Amino acid sequence: MDLKEDVLLQFFGDFVLLNEILTGPQTKQCLQKIGIKYGMQIEDQFRSEQENQKELSVEQYAQLVTDFFSSLGGEYKVSSWDREKVIFTCRKCPFGHMVLKTPALCEVSAGVLGGMAARNFSYSKVSPERSVAHKSCDCTITVYIKETQDAAEAEGTFFPNEPRAYMLTRNEIQAMSEDAVSTSNVYRNYVQSLENLQTIHREMETEYNQLRDEIFSDLKLGVLTVNVSGKITYMNKTAQNLLHAENHWDTAVTQEFQRLLSGTLHENTRHNQYILNVPFPEGTRYYSVNTAPLLGEDGEVTGAVSVFQDVTEQKILEAEMLQMEKFSLVAELAAGTAHEIRNPMTTMRGFLQILAKEFKSGTKGYEYCELMIEEIDRANAIIKEFLLLTKPAAPNLRECDLHVILEEIFMLIESKSLLEDVKLNKRYAKSLPLVEADPAQIKQVFLNLATNAIQAMPAGGELTIATSVSNGTVVVRFTDTGCGIEEAQLARLFDPFFTTKEQGTGLGLTISYRIIEGHRGRLHADSTPGKGTTFYVELPGLKK
Incomplete structure (x- = not known):
């Protein structure tokens, strides 16, 4: 079956029923989306054959449109084109004289033109320049591909390059008179396709969640994501264990953690190996924390992710090593000076004891000697402690x-x-x-x-x-x-x-x-x- 038969059989398999469907208020929107889908299919086929993944040029776009409608039995010619717009003249409609009875079918063509333009250019607006549904099938359609003053003033339909523009929703189909479409093969096929896509989406989402959990569950790193309001959307097992939380914040324990993520969400602040002190009832833990914002398709912040690990033991070892270096320095100082200081002080103390006997008890001279002896004894006690620090006595275990x-x-x-x-x-x-x-x-x-x-x-x-x-x-x-x-x-x-x-x-x-x-x-x-x-x-x- 060729492309023309494929398209026409889907749209006109039941002509009488189709006429009833096309009387609803959603006709224009639904037919445009159908055109967008077929335009996307023919564009993808073209890219596959040409091995071209870049955006189409204006010349390629115009040629692809005319080739597509020609394959359906229509006759489209390019009247003119430039960087702002492309003008097509239709001499023979691919829908034949049925378009005279049901003019809304032209919206399928508009969808093809506008959808292709939206995917390849910065702007897309389709504007018919004269009526197409009176005595002939001839029409002229202008496709604006750049936002200009003329484009803004022209009557027509603007086509955004958004995912939802490519698919009919259930509400849109049901709005097309449920009584008319409930027995239609078109309706049933479309609803079945939609339900199949939803089933596939759910299965893929389940598989993704399972794969994500399998990957992150064995990590020794905590992984946590939050939405834009700061609510936890995902925590792996390690994160739950490290924060003593299960998919919700324990504000008494994780207040500082929330503060870091709040800065990432609202100020776009990224943290790299930030050492965070987290107080727990059994003692403070030290976490090395990395945070980054999560961005949507429009570049807006939609949440934040944090990857962190417990470095408490590492911090303790670093502190102990630093302490050992200090002790080592003190030991070197003590070994070189302590004994040399104690020897003259011992001599001074001996002479002060002799000198004190030259004064009567209670006199100023006697009191001065006793005071100096006390200070020497105090200095000797400090030196003794100093030596004990550098060379502690072996414990009698x-x-x-x-x-x-x-x-x-x-x-x-x-x-x-x-x-x-x-x-x-x-x-x-x-x-x-x-x-x-x-x-x-x-x-x-x-x-x-x-x-x-x-x-x-x-x-x-x-x-x-x-x-x-x-x-x-x-x-x-x-x-x-x-x-x-x-x-x-x-x-x-x-x-x-x-x-x-x-x-x-x-x-x-x-x-x-x-x-x-x-x-x-x-x-x-x-x-x-x-x-x-x-x-x-x-x-x-x-x-x-």
Whole structure:
């Protein structure tokens, strides 16, 4: 069957019924869309034969139109063409004299002309320049392919290059008098084609979702998309686990994450490996976040996508490496200077003791000597701590119950807490694995942390010491309700000689850090300015 028979049989298989169909209010729109579809088919066939994927030139467009209508038995000639318009003269209509009875059939031709022009040029408007349905089939049609003043003033139909322009919708078909088309092969075939396309679309969408889930489910990266209003449209399993969320925001946890995506949506801000601190009840996690906007066909932002991963362990290792570099530097400094300083100070102390005997007790000279001896002793204590920091004593390891050590700490700090109006709270786990540790060194660490917590609450407050077990690791928490520590200070908390106290040496926390490190454990802190600070001591528990 040739192209002419194919087209004409589909449109005129039942001429009487077709006349009834073409009396509806949607006639023009429906016939134009049918013309657009056939124009697209003939254009695709031309591109396939010519292996041409570029837009048609004006000359190619005009030739393709005349060849198409000639193949249907019509006679179209190009009267003139330029960069703004193409004028066609029809001497013989492909629909024959039936067009005189039903002039609306000319809209099929308009659809062919306008649809092709819309796909290849920046503008498309079809304008008949004289009536085509009186005594002859002759007509003249102008196709404007550039938006000009003449095009705007001309009467005719504008054809946009949009996907919906190529297909009849169910509403458009049903609007063409349901009683007339319900028994029509044309209607039934079209509805069946539409339903088949919808079925194929649903199947493809299902397959796409399954394939997407299979690809993203095995990724160790979190993948998340949101629409333009910020609502989550997709999360893979990794994203759900990392954010502790399932297809909706937990604003208490992911507020900063939402802020990043909001900037991407509304300010077109892209983030590349942005380190985001996400607070969870069990502690802060660090995520490396990338975000980018999603754009529609018109270039407008339709949503945003984020790909992120947990880099908490990496950040911890980086911090520990930096801390080790600082300790190494301090060790070099201590090894070269500490002993040289202590030797002359020991000599000075001896002569001051002799000199003090030359003065009577209570005289100014005696008081000055005693004061200088005290300051030398204080300097020697700092040097001793300094040497302990650089060369900590090897721990005398044995099995220990941390609850027993903590009870000793409570006894030591009880009187000081009463004087400072600090309430002591215990929150112990019901059972705690034993740890392999040096009781004296661990006691030194606990006492230092508890003392620091009490000193951080000069106006009174609460100190809570709690224990727990997590994945075989014993965790001891010292939580105060003091003034808290600023983020910039928190990063330097374990640096040698860093202190926020007037009388502090800045070595207590550093030594504690080295001791816990020597026990294959971890010491770290979280703080909220104005609310308080929590120090965490983590030690590996012994297996039963």
